[in-house]
Amino acid sequence: MIPQPTAQQPLLDETFILQADATIGVDDPAAQPIAERFAARLRRSTGFALPMQDGAGTITLSTGGAESLGAEGYELRADTSGVTITAAGAEGLFRGVTTLRQLLPAKAEAGSAQDGPWEIAGTTITDTPRYGYRGVMLDVTRHFFTVDQVKKFIDLVSLYKINRLHLHLSDDQGWRIQVDSWPRLTEYGGSLQVGGGAGGSYTKEDYAELVRYAGERYITVVPEIDTPGHTNAALASYPELNKGDQAPELYTETEVGFSSLTIDKDVTYEFLDDVFREVAEQTPGDVLHLGGDEAHSTPHGEYLTFVSRATELVVKHGKRVMGWHEIADGELPAGTVVQYWGTEDPKAQGLAHKAVEQGATLVLSPANRAYLDMKYHEETPLGLQWAGLVSVEQSYSWNPATLIPNVPASAIDGVEAPLWTETLDDLDKVEFMTFPRLPGIAELGWSPESALDWTAYRDRLAEQGSRWEVLDVNFYRAPEIDWR
Numbered sequence: 159m160i161p162q163p164t165a166q167q168p169l170l171d172e173t174f175i176l177q178a179d180a181t182i183g184v185d186d187p188a189a190q191p192i193a194e195r196f197a198a199r200l201r202r203s204t205g206f207a208l209p210m211q212d213g214a215g216t217i218t219l220s221t222g223g224a225e226s227l228g229a230e231g232y233e234l235r236a237d238t239s240g241v242t243i244t245a246a247g248a249e250g251l252f253r254g255v256t257t258l259r260q261l262l263p264a265k266a267e268a269g270s271a272q273d274g275p276w277e278i279a280g281t282t283i284t285d286t287p288r289y290g291y292r293g294v295m296l297d298v299t300r301h302f303f304t305v306d307q308v309k310k311f312i313d314l315v316s317l318y319k320i321n322r323l324h325l326h327l328s329d330d331q332g333w334r335i336q337v338d339s340w341p342r343l344t345e346y347g348g349s350l351q352v353g354g355g356a357g358g359s360y361t362k363e364d365y366a367e368l369v370r371y372a373g374e375r376y377i378t379v380v381p382e383i384d385t386p387g388h389t390n391a392a393l394a395s396y397p398e399l400n401k402g403d404q405a406p407e408l409y410t411e412t413e414v415g416f417s418s419l420t421i422d423k424d425v426t427y428e429f430l431d432d433v434f435r436e437v438a439e440q441t442p443g444d445v446l447h448l449g450g451d452e453a454h455s456t457p458h459g460e461y462l463t464f465v466s467r468a469t470e471l472v473v474k475h476g477k478r479v480m481g482w483h484e485i486a487d488g489e490l491p492a493g494t495v496v497q498y499w500g501t502e503d504p505k506a507q508g509l510a511h512k513a514v515e516q517g518a519t520l521v522l523s524p525a526n527r528a529y530l531d532m533k534y535h536e537e538t539p540l541g542l543q544w545a546g547l548v549s550v551e552q553s554y555s556w557n558p559a560t561l562i563p564n565v566p567a568s569a570i571d572g573v574e575a576p577l578w579t580e581t582l583d584d585l586d587k588v589e590f591m592t593f594p595r596l597p598g599i600a601e602l603g604w605s606p607e608s609a610l611d612w613t614a615y616r617d618r619l620a621e622q623g624s625r626w627e628v629l630d631v632n633f634y635r636a637p638e639i640d641w642r
């Protein structure tokens with residue numbers, strides 16, 4: 159199972175076998191949709207009727223217990239008589255159901271009826287996450303991904319208890335979210351993508367649907383509007399955002415660091431005020447990410463001015479600021495989350511310290527470990543390698559608590575695995591880079607430090623392969639793993 163639960167004991171003489179007469183019981187209306195979706199999945203693969211029932215069933219989801227495990231924690235017991243998942247509320251039950259899915263045979267994920275038996279070895283599990291932030295980022299700018307593609311991605315990552323989806327929504331190559339007050343951002347700025355093909359963007363309805371779909375899986379969307387660099391698509395859409403009011407052409411290559419908002423123009427902040435307001439209005443989560451990375455074309459003094467002014471606008475619209483670690487050189491408002499994408503580089507680590515000294519918390523995305531777009535090995539046909547080659551072992555074998563020396567545990571919110579899509583123009587390619595590495599980052603975020611062990615993880619990961627085959631995931635069959 160991945161992530162490894164906090165505590166698991168076998169019940170040696172007990173085996174649960176799901177039979178044709180089984181029922182799904184749920185005692186809380188708030189958990190009804192979770193139970194319904196789980197039942198629908200199992201009905202497809204088992205061919206059983208699996209009627210829903212108020213209160214206890216053969217498989218029971220029950221709220222109002224296991225309170226000490228927090229909102230995401232749960233207890234699970236599988237024995238000869240049935241399976242019970244208990245949690246404080248619906249969110250914990252959802253996490254528990256992802257565990258139950260992994261306890262069932264892989265064929266339980268199938269879209270058509272399979273032969274049983276549907277057996278689970280008797281067990282008790284007590285589970286609660288190590289970190290509250292366990293994210294994945296999808297870059298929908300370099301290549302655009304449709305709502306349906308992002309939904310499949312959400313489904314797959316949710317199985318590993320990921321609870322944040324960071325969407326990188328604007329960059330040099332495209333602006334992907336509708337902003338009513340600045341319509342050319344998507345109409346023109348979203349029209350292309352890397353390579354020069356047609357891009358795309360999310361309407362407000364599309365975006366709301368993504369937020370809703372993720373939310374149903376207890377995943378909060380973190381929207382990123384990258385500023386003041388990575389802004390060519392916006393600059394190309396509105397001449398007034400540029401020095402001298404001259405709009406550049408749209409850009410479909412993959413260099414970074416050449417674009418910048420104009421720091422000393424009032425219109426820049428009128429623009430950001432509108433964009434942040436409209437994006438914040440569509441964001442139930444408490445965080446809005448303003449990028450801040452690789453602003454190589456923004457003079458440093460101006461960059462610091464920009465950080466103060468832009469972060470103020472995020473706060474004005476009721477959100478906490480999130481930004482890449484470069485923003486820590488500026489003055490950060492209370493509640494800021496700084497996303498560390500450095501490696502062992504002392505300059506980046508210094509900025510992480512500067513963030514913590516200002517009271518910010520950290521989300522860890524070390525590029526040489528957590529970046530899903532790095533090649534696995536020299537011959538990987540996709541991806542980049544500026545942060546090195548990132549094998550499955552390399553991506554798993556690090557400790558968030560000690561990655562950056564002298565950072566207190568209380569300053570670490572969690573981990574995130576970013577996926578940049580310069581080289582990824584369809585979902586198959588996204589899956590190839592994401593699996594099998596994402597589950598390892600998810601485990602670093604969820605499982606207790608004492609459970610982290612490459613050799614044992616490797617065996618557990620091998621079992622996921624058959625599940626991905628059933629789920630039609632184009633995963634990389636890394637030779638490091640003895641796929642079953």
Ligand code: ACM
Nearest residue numbers: 451452482499525
């Ligand atoms: C980044 O990789 N530029 C955050």
